[in-house]
Amino acid sequence: MKKLINKPEDVVVEELHGIEAAHPDLVKVHYEPNYIVRADAPVKGKVALVSGGGSGHEPMHGGFVGLGMLDAACPGAVFTSPTPDQMLEATKAVNGGAGVLHIVKNYTGDIMNFEMAADLARGDGVEVESVVTNDDVAVKDSLYTAGRRGVGITVIVEKIAGAAAERKHSLKEVADIARQVNDNGRSMGMALTSCTVPHAGKPTFELGDDEMEIGIGIHGEPGRTRMKLKTVHEIVEMMASAIVDDLPYKSGDQVLAFVNGMGGTPLIELYVVYNELHNFLKGRGIKIARNLIGSYITSLEMAGCSITLLELDDQLQALWDAPVKTPGMRWGA
Amino acid sequence: MKKLINKPEDVVVEELHGIEAAHPDLVKVHYEPNYIVRADAPVKGKVALVSGGGSGHEPMHGGFVGLGMLDAACPGAVFTSPTPDQMLEATKAVNGGAGVLHIVKNYTGDIMNFEMAADLARGDGVEVESVVTNDDVAVKDSLYTAGRRGVGITVIVEKIAGAAAERKHSLKEVADIARQVNDNGRSMGMALTSCTVPHAGKPTFELGDDEMEIGIGIHGEPGRTRMKLKTVHEIVEMMASAIVDDLPYKSGDQVLAFVNGMGGTPLIELYVVYNELHNFLKGRGIKIARNLIGSYITSLEMAGCSITLLELDDQLQALWDAPVKTPGMRWGA
Numbered sequence: 001m002k003k004l005i006n007k008p009e010d011v012v013v014e015e016l017h018g019i020e021a022a023h024p025d026l027v028k029v030h031y032e033p034n035y036i037v038r039a040d041a042p043v044k045g046k047v048a049l050v051s052g053g054g055s056g057h058e059p060m061h062g063g064f065v066g067l068g069m070l071d072a073a074c075p076g077a078v079f080t081s082p083t084p085d086q087m088l089e090a091t092k093a094v095n096g097g098a099g100v101l102h103i104v105k106n107y108t109g110d111i112m113n114f115e116m117a118a119d120l121a122r123g124d125g126v127e128v129e130s131v132v133t134n135d136d137v138a139v140k141d142s143l144y145t146a147g148r149r150g151v152g153i154t155v156i157v158e159k160i161a162g163a164a165a166e167r168k169h170s171l172k173e174v175a176d177i178a179r180q181v182n183d184n185g186r187s188m189g190m191a192l193t194s195c196t197v198p199h200a201g202k203p204t205f206e207l208g209d210d211e212m213e214i215g216i217g218i219h220g221e222p223g224r225t226r227m228k229l230k231t232v233h234e235i236v237e238m239m240a241s242a243i244v245d246d247l248p249y250k251s252g253d254q255v256l257a258f259v260n261g262m263g264g265t266p267l268i269e270l271y272v273v274y275n276e277l278h279n280f281l282k283g284r285g286i287k288i289a290r291n292l293i294g295s296y297i298t299s300l301e302m303a304g305c306s307i308t309l310l311e312l313d314d315q316l317q318a319l320w321d322a323p324v325k326t327p328g329m330r331w332g333a
Numbered sequence: 334m335k336k337l338i339n340k341p342e343d344v345v346v347e348e349l350h351g352i353e354a355a356h357p358d359l360v361k362v363h364y365e366p367n368y369i370v371r372a373d374a375p376v377k378g379k380v381a382l383v384s385g386g387g388s389g390h391e392p393m394h395g396g397f398v399g400l401g402m403l404d405a406a407c408p409g410a411v412f413t414s415p416t417p418d419q420m421l422e423a424t425k426a427v428n429g430g431a432g433v434l435h436i437v438k439n440y441t442g443d444i445m446n447f448e449m450a451a452d453l454a455r456g457d458g459v460e461v462e463s464v465v466t467n468d469d470v471a472v473k474d475s476l477y478t479a480g481r482r483g484v485g486i487t488v489i490v491e492k493i494a495g496a497a498a499e500r501k502h503s504l505k506e507v508a509d510i511a512r513q514v515n516d517n518g519r520s521m522g523m524a525l526t527s528c529t530v531p532h533a534g535k536p537t538f539e540l541g542d543d544e545m546e547i548g549i550g551i552h553g554e555p556g557r558t559r560m561k562l563k564t565v566h567e568i569v570e571m572m573a574s575a576i577v578d579d580l581p582y583k584s585g586d587q588v589l590a591f592v593n594g595m596g597g598t599p600l601i602e603l604y605v606v607y608n609e610l611h612n613f614l615k616g617r618g619i620k621i622a623r624n625l626i627g628s629y630i631t632s633l634e635m636a637g638c639s640i641t642l643l644e645l646d647d648q649l650q651a652l653w654d655a656p657v658k659t660p661g662m663r664w665g666a
Contacts, residue, residue: 006565018606056601273337
């Protein structure tokens, strides 16, 4: 295992120390239980957004805490759900009196723990709503999931719902917008290589030198099919077809196209992927009105990419364009 | 070779098509010769900044074209200098009448070709100055370099000199600021794995499963030493000591600290590196006043990192903070 770490058991807390040292203007870090909040939390009268999940997907979620996005993020151990006490304490810390929205990726542990935290927070008098993301079209059920996995759309939900909250929409309105984004979003991923969880010390799965896995999950869960490596043209066609046909996205639609790197894929390849996706969608009469290209929801050092599409309307597009100022996503501020 | 590409010989042009499709609001792409310019180039009365180099280091340089940074970037083939005609055409395309600054990393091919382009541009009546970056403390001479290699400081030179140009400083002033940044900056890199140039089809060098290379160049050129993998604490101590002792940076100094990923290293590890660097510098009495953490000057899919320090004064810090709006770096706009 080749990683820039000290002891596997210290990776997450040392990462948090790094975030705390790097971004005191944007975030504060709380330890035991571990969570990251906006430097100015709680923001009075604003709906607060809380997300979280296993570590190893950086910048998601901790890198998305700040103006126009999350109020708090709860990092679990690598690829392991955070605990209800993290979520409960984070929820109470950011509650500005207008309620708290939990954004939860559809994995059994995350769902269960966020539900427990929401119940406890409600018991403490905090109004809590939850939105579950489940945009991955690759498989119906998966290793850690009943139903579809929550993947790339989560990043976009956090941005767009975060902007809605910043505009002082109500908890119900922010939750409805988040659900609209999830409902109109679809994703699929693929891997060229596995990743290695520090604690495990060996690759999560094995892929031959000439193989790839289509439909991979963000924890290396099995996808749809393992096959010989193909050209990026063929890879994008497989993934984009599955995504477009699922919603379906139709000719004349305007979309946000998100080409995401899995952690070990360089930007030069992501732009080659984007070029293929652009051409594919053009052929289907679908216009990319906005895009996001980079490694935003990762799987440690896995090589590969995912594609997420979101059907846009004027409101979602305006919320996407709104200012954001976080360690991992920033514009207009 | 596992890459998201079609044919190796088409990678760069397909990447350029991707950039063109993704960022029409920020940049325009010219083909044959290949270069990227600001969408609003030439900006009348502003010193124009032109850089370039081999592809494979994305987002550098093409991702740094836009307001507050470069006016043009010339991408060569992967790890290969661009040609004088690219540089000449880019220089003429962005000349707004206030002169053009060439920012050149110290590699023999880049130096030679930029010199030729500068001479030709001057023959065409364009005022040109050149600044060479050579911040890598690892080795004195290298595979493609007489003298020190230009690495991470180049990103910071482009940001700070770009801000100075935006403020309508003269060509001499912008060049002087760029030289000051280079003179006060030092870097060192390391690799956990090699990278594979698409055309070559096999790793540039071999590293054992338990080995790393300290002082690696951004094209995989040999560094100072190959050794058994150590903890990130020991790795950062080796790199940061070499950097700090070289200038030297002294107790009481304020620095910009740049922790850079080589392309295949996930963000979680870069924050662990940053935590170690923060502690190391604190121990030396050096204060990190600004930081940059992410993969900005990469070596394809190489796993590893580099550290760059820049001694700041009030002017440099203000220029660093100034708005920037490019595909690869953006804040305040």
